[in-house]
Amino acid sequence: MRHTLFFRFAVTGFATLILVACETTNVAPIAASERPEETTDEAGLWLQMDETEKLLKSSALVENDEALNDYVQAVACRVVGPDYCPDLRVYVVKQPFFNANMAPNGQMQIWTGLLLRAENEAQLAFVIGHEFAHYRQRHSLQQWREIKNLANASLLFSMGTAVAGVPEAAVLGDFSIAARLYGFGRDKEREADELGFEFATQAGYAGEEAAAIWKYLVSEVENSDLERNRRAIARASIFSTHPVTSERIENLEALAAEAAQSGETAAAAYIEATGPFLASWLDADLVQSDFGKHIFLINHLLERDARQGVLYFRRGEAYRLRREEGDETRALEDYIKASTFEDVPPAAWREIGELQRRSGNQAQALEAYRTYLEKAPQASDKLLIESYVEALLQEQS
Amino acid sequence: MGHLRFPVLVLSLLMVTACLGIEKAGPGVFQAEKSYQVTLGKSWTALPFDARTNLQEMTIDGVLLNVLVLGTDISDGDALIYSADPKKLVPRFRAGMTDREIVEFLRDSLEYNGLVDVKISNLRPDEFPPETGVRFNFTTKTQIGLAMKGDGKAVIFDDKLFFLLFVAPAEYYYDLHADEVESIFDSARFPQSASG
Numbered sequence: 001m002r003h004t005l006f007f008r009f010a011v012t013g014f015a016t017l018i019l020v021a022c023e024t025t026n027v028a029p030i031a032a033s034e035r036p037e038e039t040t041d042e043a044g045l046w047l048q049m050d051e052t053e054k055l056l057k058s059s060a061l062v063e064n065d066e067a068l069n070d071y072v073q074a075v076a077c078r079v080v081g082p083d084y085c086p087d088l089r090v091y092v093v094k095q096p097f098f099n100a101n102m103a104p105n106g107q108m109q110i111w112t113g114l115l116l117r118a119e120n121e122a123q124l125a126f127v128i129g130h131e132f133a134h135y136r137q138r139h140s141l142q143q144w145r146e147i148k149n150l151a152n153a154s155l156l157f158s159m160g161t162a163v164a165g166v167p168e169a170a171v172l173g174d175f176s177i178a179a180r181l182y183g184f185g186r187d188k189e190r191e192a193d194e195l196g197f198e199f200a201t202q203a204g205y206a207g208e209e210a211a212a213i214w215k216y217l218v219s220e221v222e223n224s225d226l227e228r229n230r231r232a233i234a235r236a237s238i239f240s241t242h243p244v245t246s247e248r249i250e251n252l253e254a255l256a257a258e259a260a261q262s263g264e265t266a267a268a269a270y271i272e273a274t275g276p277f278l279a280s281w282l283d284a285d286l287v288q289s290d291f292g293k294h295i296f297l298i299n300h301l302l303e304r305d306a307r308q309g310v311l312y313f314r315r316g317e318a319y320r321l322r323r324e325e326g327d328e329t330r331a332l333e334d335y336i337k338a339s340t341f342e343d344v345p346p347a348a349w350r351e352i353g354e355l356q357r358r359s360g361n362q363a364q365a366l367e368a369y370r371t372y373l374e375k376a377p378q379a380s381d382k383l384l385i386e387s388y389v390e391a392l393l394q395e396q397s
Numbered sequence: 398m399g400h401l402r403f404p405v406l407v408l409s410l411l412m413v414t415a416c417l418g419i420e421k422a423g424p425g426v427f428q429a430e431k432s433y434q435v436t437l438g439k440s441w442t443a444l445p446f447d448a449r450t451n452l453q454e455m456t457i458d459g460v461l462l463n464v465l466v467l468g469t470d471i472s473d474g475d476a477l478i479y480s481a482d483p484k485k486l487v488p489r490f491r492a493g494m495t496d497r498e499i500v501e502f503l504r505d506s507l508e509y510n511g512l513v514d515v516k517i518s519n520l521r522p523d524e525f526p527p528e529t530g531v532r533f534n535f536t537t538k539t540q541i542g543l544a545m546k547g548d549g550k551a552v553i554f555d556d557k558l559f560f561l562l563f564v565a566p567a568e569y570y571y572d573l574h575a576d577e578v579e580s581i582f583d584s585a586r587f588p589q590s591a592s593g
Contacts, residue, residue, distance in 0.1 A: 060513040060538035094513065225486060287505045289486040323491055354495060381497055383521040384531065 023149065025142040030135065032083035042104070042141045049105040056091060056107070063092040063112065063277075071273040072110060075121055079128045079203045088132065096284040098217060102131035104140035115274055116281040117216065117297065119304060121266030122200065122209035129203075130196030137195070139188045193248055197255045206263040207256035214249045216300065223296035225289075271305060278307055279345060282314045291322040309341030313348045320351065328355060346375035350385060357388065366392050418445030422455060428588075429453065432469035433525070433559055436584035438577050441465070449479045463565040463574055465581070468551075471558035477506040490558050496522070496531035499551045499558060504535070507562075512537045512545070525552035525559075526586040536567065546571040550582045561585060 023041070036042035056062060063069070072092055077085035087106045097113040108131050110124075118124045134140070161167050193210075201207045224230050278301075286294055298315045305311060316334030319327040332355045338344045339352070353368035369389050373382065423437025430446045430453060439457060446453040455465040468477065473492035480487065488505040491498075497520065504515045515537040523532035530552030537545045547564035563578045565571040 055541065058542045059540055060542045061540055226484065228484075284508070287488060287508050289488055350497075354497075380516075380518045380533075381500075381520040383519070384497060387522045 023145045025145045025149070027138045027141060030138055032087060041144065042138070045140060045144060046105040049103040049107060053089070053103070053105065053107045056093075056109075061094050063094050065092075065277075068092060068273060068277065071269075072115075072124070075124055076108070076128045076132070079125050079199050079205075080132045081203075084132070084136070088135070090128075094284070096281065096288055100127050100131050102134040102140075104135065104138065106135060108132075108135075112277070112281050113285065115277070116285065117220070118213060118270070119216070119265075119267065120209060121270040122205035122264065123213040124270065125200040125203060125205045126196055126210040126213065128196075129199035130192045132199060133192040133195035134188070137188070137191060139192065142188065143185065189248075190251070193251060194255065197252060197259075201259055201261065201263055204263050206265050207259045207261070208253075209265055211249045211252035211256060214245055214252065218245055218249070220293050220296050220300070223292045225292040229290075229293075267304075271307075275307060278305075279310050279314065282310075283317075286314075286318060286321065289321075291318055294318050295322075307343055309338050309344035309348075312338035312341070313345050313351075316348070316351060320355075328358070331355065346372055346379070349375065350379075350381075353385075353388070357392070362392050362396060366396075419443070427455075429467040429469050429559075432467075433554075433585050433587045435467075435561070435581045438580050439574070447479070450477055451475070452477065457574060457577075458570065462570045464563070465578065466560075466562040466564075468558065468560040468562070471560075473556070475558075477503075478509055492556050494553075494558075496520070496551070499553070499560075500531060500533050500549065503549055503551065503560065503562065507535075507537065511540055513540055514538055523550060523582075525550065525554075527589070528552045528554055528587075532582065537564070544568065548578060548582060550585060554587060 036046055069090070069092060073088075073090050076088055076090045080088060088108055089106055090108045090110060092115070093109045093111050095111040095113060096116070097111055098117055099111040100109060100114055102108050108128070110127070114127065115124070118127070158167070197207065197210050200210065221229055221232075282294075282298065285297065288294075295315060295318050298311055298318065302308065302311050302315075312334045316331040316338060319331035319334065332352065335348045335351045335355070338348045349368045349372035353365045353372060356362075356365035356368060366389060369385055369392070373379070373385060373389070376382075379385070420443045422441045422443040424439055425437060426434050427437050427441075427443070428434045430451070441455045441457055444454040444456070444460070451468060451470050453467045453469075454460060455467070457463055471477070471490045474489055476485075476487045476489045478487045488502055488509055490502055494502060500517055500520055504517055507515045515535055518534050518536070520531060520533045522529055524530070530550060532550045533548070535547045535549065537547065539545060544567040545564050546567040547562060549560065549562045551558060551560035553559075561582060563582075565574070
């Protein structure tokens with residue numbers, strides 16, 4: 001009996017200690033130029049992020065082009081305003097996926113796959129606004145404290161189930177606690193969407209573009225070669241980290257309807273800034289080998305972008321590599337179409353040469369190869385193509 | 398102390414087991430798995446052949462400092478990146494690829510595997526007896542920013558792809574074994590033409 005009483009007393013005392021250890025997730029937004037006190041858990045988070053930022057700076061994944069970085073940082077400063085601008089460091093990261101993220105210390109990553117898919121500056125501004133909202137609202141700190149609190153709650157629940165003689169039930173607590181944590185994350189994403197919209201529209205950008213980028217993304221993923229990807233875009237569960245995309249679109253459209261003020265898309269400025277990277281970003285995207293998504297993306301770009309020579313060439317490349325029935329003909333048509341535009345890459349003639357050679361059209365192949373060598377005298381495959389020319393000449397003679 | 402003997406023995410056995418398959422190779426002729434042969438001028442460490450990807454790695458100073466990859470018997474639809482999911486979208490070899498497309502496939506596989514900005518140079522026809530294949534050089538970076546240099550050689554033989562890739566840090570290690578690698582690449586041939 002004494003033993004049982006002591007055990008209950010100990011459990012109650014321990015549980016009280018755990019509850020006392022819980023920390024509030026209700027924190028005030030961070031002010032401009034504010035830094036956390038050294039003795040706080042937030043300072044610890046910043047310290048860790050400072051270390052990862054050092055590694056990021058020297059990483060080969062960071063795009064170092066000065067003009068592009070200046071442009072993206074300028075858009076960020078316009079969105080967050082002059083007070084917060086010095087607190088943000090935006091890194092363009094060479095990754096072919098649609099993604100951006102924000103660290104609690106002011107380090108923001110914008111991936112090139114996102115820049116490739118955004119249609120205009122307004123869409124980029126909304127993403128930056130969304131990420132900045134995570135920073136300003138201290139979502140990382142809130143999430144960190146929520147994790148710690150829920151870990152404590154999990155421990156408490158496990159003790160309770162042990163005392164009650166059903167320790168196996170502890171797993172149910174873990175399950176619901178994990179679901180609550182993900183739900184907490186989704187709420188923060190909703191808040192970031194709303195605030196991101198507010199920041200971007202206050203900076204003068206068109207509100208309807210916030211939903212437009214998500215609508216495009218849904219359409220692109222619906223064209224993925226992988227059924228799993230196609231299903232995932234419309235599906236959510238209690239363990240999703242973000243709200244389902246259709247819900248985000250609905251909310252953002254409602255916000256745009258309420259705002260009723262018109263803003264600019266700044267499409268021309270965006271295309272000018274990102275134009276030099278279009279070919280290399282598409283090249284990196286094609287390495288992922290999702291031809292359905294990739295071709296959908298190029299078709300979308302072809303509707304709005306003046307860089308038709310590059311785009312027809314890149315679509316030809318996708319058909320050439322996909323190798324489905326009729327793709328060889330489609331590829332040849334696209335290379336030939338690309339060759340009618342001024343911005344066509346010289347490689348279009350090389351590919352015309354390759355396809356004509358495969359079809360047995362020696363004269364056309366020879367002409368295309370020669371045009372390629374003339375337009376790209378320093379090409380890395382010059383010796384190889386010269387050997388093809390030589391072989392064709394020998395066959396002709 | 399006696400109670401420690403059993404765990405130590407088990408641990409030792411595990412460590413020895415983990416080393417199984419790592420062999421010394423060269424100097425001399427080295428036969429790639431059911432495939433071409435090369436002549437090694439130095440002593441290399443050959444890691445176990447990976448039957449899932451048909452790749453075998455060899456190194457002199459450690460795979461992070463120099464690695465020679467021997468790729469053999471790559472068939473239509475095969476990938477150089479292993480995945481338990483056969484539907485995973487990765488660069489795949491396709492029968493009928495031209496020499497330039499093969500180099501493009503190797504480049505894409507390297508990038509998919511995490512190397513950054515793989516830039517190919519100096520593509521040229523090269524003998525891979527009894528066939529003529531393709532040879533090239535490349536530069537790249539690891540994700541943490543270390544500059545690397547490499548060489549490649551590939552050929553289609555009986556509708557299958559066979560290749561060699563060498564990669565090492567551009568600073569010091571690439572040049573350290575450059576002559577040896579050049580000589581290995583030059584020596585690559587299929588056994589039936591070994592005398593040729």
